[in-house]
Amino acid sequence: xxxxxxxxxxxxxxxxxxxxxxxxxxxxxxxxxxxxxxxxxxxxxxxxxxxxxxxxxxxxxxxxxxxxxxxxxxxxxxxxxxxxxxxxxxxxxxxxxxxxxxxxxxxxxxxxxxxxxxxxxxxxxxxxxxxxxxxxxxxxxxxxxxxxxxxxxxxxxxxxxxxxxxxxxxxxxxxxxxxxxxxxxxxxxxxxxxxxxxxxxxxxxxxxxxxxxxxxxxxxxxxxxxxxxxxxxxxxxxxxxxxxxxxxx
Amino acid sequence: xxxxxxxxxxxxxxxxxxxxxxxxxxxxxxxxxxxxxxxxxxxxxxxxxxxxxxxxxxxxxxxxxxxxxxxxxxxxxxxxxxxxxxxxxxxxxxxxxxxxxxxxxxxxxxxxxxxxxxxxxxxxxxxxxxxxxxxxxxxxxxxxxxxxxxxxxxxxxxxxxxxxxxxxxxxxxxxxxxxxxxxxxxxxxxxxxxxxxxxxxxxxxxxxxxxxxxxxxxxxxxxxxxxxxxxxxxxxxxxxxxxxxxxxxxxxxxxxxxxxxxxxxxxxxxxxxxxxxxxxxxxxxxxxxxxxxxxxxxxxxxxxxxxxxxxxxxxxxxxxxxxxxxxxxxxxxxxxxxxxxxxxxxxxxxxxxxxxxxxxxxxxxxxxxxxxxxxxxxxxxxxxxxxxxxxxxxxxxxxxxxxxxxxxxxxxxxxxxxxxxxxxxxxxxxxxxxxxxxxxxxxxxxxxxxxxxxxxxxxxxxxxxxxxxxxxxxxxxxxxxxxxxxxxxxxxxxxxxxxxxxxxxxxxxxxxxxxxxxxxxxxxxxxxxxxxxxxxxxxxxxxxxxxxxxxxxxxxxxxxxxxxxxxxxxxxxxxxxxxxxxxxxxxxxxxxxxxxxxxxxxxxxxxxxxxxx
Numbered sequence: 001x002x003x004x005x006x007x008x009x010x011x012x013x014x015x016x017x018x019x020x021x022x023x024x025x026x027x028x029x030x031x032x033x034x035x036x037x038x039x040x041x042x043x044x045x046x047x048x049x050x051x052x053x054x055x056x057x058x059x060x061x062x063x064x065x066x067x068x069x070x071x072x073x074x075x076x077x078x079x080x081x082x083x084x085x086x087x088x089x090x091x092x093x094x095x096x097x098x099x100x101x102x103x104x105x106x107x108x109x110x111x112x113x114x115x116x117x118x119x120x121x122x123x124x125x126x127x128x129x130x131x132x133x134x135x136x137x138x139x140x141x142x143x144x145x146x147x148x149x150x151x152x153x154x155x156x157x158x159x160x161x162x163x164x165x166x167x168x169x170x171x172x173x174x175x176x177x178x179x180x181x182x183x184x185x186x187x188x189x190x191x192x193x194x195x196x197x198x199x200x201x202x203x204x205x206x207x208x209x210x211x212x213x214x215x216x217x218x219x220x221x222x223x224x225x226x227x228x229x230x231x232x233x234x235x236x237x238x239x240x241x242x243x244x245x246x247x248x249x
Numbered sequence: 250x251x252x253x254x255x256x257x258x259x260x261x262x263x264x265x266x267x268x269x270x271x272x273x274x275x276x277x278x279x280x281x282x283x284x285x286x287x288x289x290x291x292x293x294x295x296x297x298x299x300x301x302x303x304x305x306x307x308x309x310x311x312x313x314x315x316x317x318x319x320x321x322x323x324x325x326x327x328x329x330x331x332x333x334x335x336x337x338x339x340x341x342x343x344x345x346x347x348x349x350x351x352x353x354x355x356x357x358x359x360x361x362x363x364x365x366x367x368x369x370x371x372x373x374x375x376x377x378x379x380x381x382x383x384x385x386x387x388x389x390x391x392x393x394x395x396x397x398x399x400x401x402x403x404x405x406x407x408x409x410x411x412x413x414x415x416x417x418x419x420x421x422x423x424x425x426x427x428x429x430x431x432x433x434x435x436x437x438x439x440x441x442x443x444x445x446x447x448x449x450x451x452x453x454x455x456x457x458x459x460x461x462x463x464x465x466x467x468x469x470x471x472x473x474x475x476x477x478x479x480x481x482x483x484x485x486x487x488x489x490x491x492x493x494x495x496x497x498x499x500x501x502x503x504x505x506x507x508x509x510x511x512x513x514x515x516x517x518x519x520x521x522x523x524x525x526x527x528x529x530x531x532x533x534x535x536x537x538x539x540x541x542x543x544x545x546x547x548x549x550x551x552x553x554x555x556x557x558x559x560x561x562x563x564x565x566x567x568x569x570x571x572x573x574x575x576x577x578x579x580x581x582x583x584x585x586x587x588x589x590x591x592x593x594x595x596x597x598x599x600x601x602x603x604x605x606x607x608x609x610x611x612x613x614x615x616x617x618x619x620x621x622x623x624x625x626x627x628x629x630x631x632x633x634x635x636x637x638x639x640x641x642x643x644x645x646x647x648x649x650x651x652x653x654x655x656x657x658x659x660x661x662x663x664x665x666x667x668x669x670x671x672x673x674x675x676x677x678x679x680x681x682x683x684x685x686x687x688x689x690x691x692x693x694x695x696x697x698x699x700x701x702x703x704x705x706x707x708x709x710x711x712x713x714x715x716x717x718x719x720x721x722x723x724x725x726x727x728x729x730x731x732x733x734x735x736x737x738x739x740x741x742x743x744x745x746x747x748x749x750x751x752x753x754x755x756x757x758x759x760x761x762x763x764x765x766x767x768x769x770x771x772x773x774x775x776x777x778x779x780x781x782x783x784x785x786x787x788x789x790x791x792x793x794x795x796x797x798x799x800x801x802x803x804x805x806x807x808x809x810x811x812x813x814x815x816x817x818x819x820x821x822x823x824x825x826x827x828x829x830x831x832x833x834x835x836x837x838x839x840x841x842x843x844x845x846x847x848x849x850x851x852x853x854x855x856x857x858x859x860x861x862x
Contacts, residue, residue: 027506030506031506033506034506034508147503150503150504150506150508153508154504154508159501162522162523162524163484163485163486163519163522163523163524164483164484164485164486166483166485166486166487166573167485167486167487167490167519167522170303170486170487170490170491170571171312171313171490171516171517173279173284173302173303174302175279175280175281175282175302176571176573178573179570186485187483187485187573188483211523212523213484213523214483215481215482215483215484215538217480217481218480218481218482218483218574219483221481221574222481222573222574225574225575
């Protein structure tokens, strides 16, 4: 079995998800034993036009990015979106709630007109090209990344949870955040993180994006039961759920 | 069988000794909840717990476990090395659940992973000391157990009775130097605990017997309840995961980095999860939320009953707590199905156990449902009493739901039904429909508050239900003041009970009559005159008012003058009622059906309603 060639590309992001891969430490050698890295800006100087698996980090915010992304898609056998920015637009998508010129001005002040700061609305990777697999989270989970790469190297579809964070939260025997009077996005958010946030006694921020069939009606109805409003819920969704289909329901 | 008695100190010593011998998983606190976890010292053990977040099934069927080591060449190796361990503090309902799981994993295809853990376990059960908010083990016959464990602990006063029922259990008592034999009185008290627990562990009450559930569900597949309730379902599977009898799992492979060897693991799964019944081709055999929601109730109430001969719900109430939208309550669902299966106008037969003339016009009756079930009422609710050929009449229930087995009513002979009733003798049968209507808020609003009760005439009858409920749960409430007014001294109801109540600490009883005679030594005057005799902390008090219609405007006005807000006053209203089920229209005031939304109302809810007061 020849090792698949792996390339990692970054777009608009903090590059923290790539850093998570580097942070695999001793396991990074194991990773290299099953894939052959040919381009990975954060870890190596080489570049390559020839690869099998393209891992895309970051969201797409400029028209030039879209062209670059399409070129990657054409050359890759498998495209994997890495981290919340790539899978759902992530924190970058908060910008889409505002008028873009005003947003730029608020962030860059007088420099906002400089050409290199030019930007358009944020898109997730799958809003521009077809994506084969998504590695969710902000940041990604290293173990899940390793598992997915092993599956791809074996030629198997990785089993990425389709169920909500509540499942993993219950398995950890956590006290439900709703019992603590908090709005938690766990019931709407895709699992896979091991209910990381509720396990350290804070609500789920929804960084892994919505499950495929979230019950938004129920989410709004339970707000009444817990003395909150649908506006409170919307606020909580803004960080990772901005301008996604379900937020309008 | 060996029973010994240990005081708390010796008990802790014994537990610490167990910890030295074996791995002990015991109940400990986690925030304001409880969990089973590795016990390192006896003082962390919390046998006074109400319910644990996850059931102890996690020690037999862990959340995630490795089943097999494999190589891609096709070699498989079973992973089953196990150490003996002790599970300490398992409540009876969880013992029943474990026994059910044992049957599932041992019968037909023997599951070596579950069973090897099971054989290595010693189960120390403990009778429940504190009922959880949602428990209904009493309804499922799982409040106490006599089998399925190695040792049973029961707290009697400051000591524990330790009852070893198996050789494994007896082995844990060996070498104890301090050991007292229990007295007959101790054993008697233990029986009392069992009896009490069957009654107390019924925060939700099933309106039928567990063994009736398979047949009920047989007829309910197309009931609208599945669609209706599941609209709020997140499909999060929480109800499955916390359930002591849910055991479905998913199996997955993961390779090691060598890409040659790996592990096949299983992890808890849940039938409420969207893809639980989806196949690789894309078809989902339970695609709709309602399909999956219904499946859980069928699995517990019918399929498992047919498989193992016992309904697979033990009444722990965990699913109710775990469900964020609050749709998982099995009792609510089964009761609604019981109701929709029957004709609401057909009464159930009850037998008169006792009748007693209380005054010239009022008679006291104690009744028992022929079905053997409890009436299942709450303080303040009423029933329709039916006498065939004569008719029906709405009658308040006077006994507290804490008194089980029977219920009590008081009837004033004024109409056809009530007059005919006064001719009945013990052993006679009548029909009963209900309980109907709203209740005094003893479970929420009144908790922790001082209680002011104001009743006139037969208004004492429904309120007595709340008074006795409060007295049976005395620690949950503050001081109680009971003001009772009647026309004449000989109208007095429950004279002995009033006398007994007045002697209780934290209870004040004041009575008054409108017209007195020589027999009366107490206050004279209308009920409002008693209000001037009491000290009222309007901030911390909830008032409950029930009496003849003429009483309300005066009492309510005075209460508001004394600083009470309309939000903290509850009134029980009388109306003409024929059906009791919100249909016939007689009791209607504006848009409100008193038989459904009342008879107990928060005063602020009806203050502005014309015709109400």
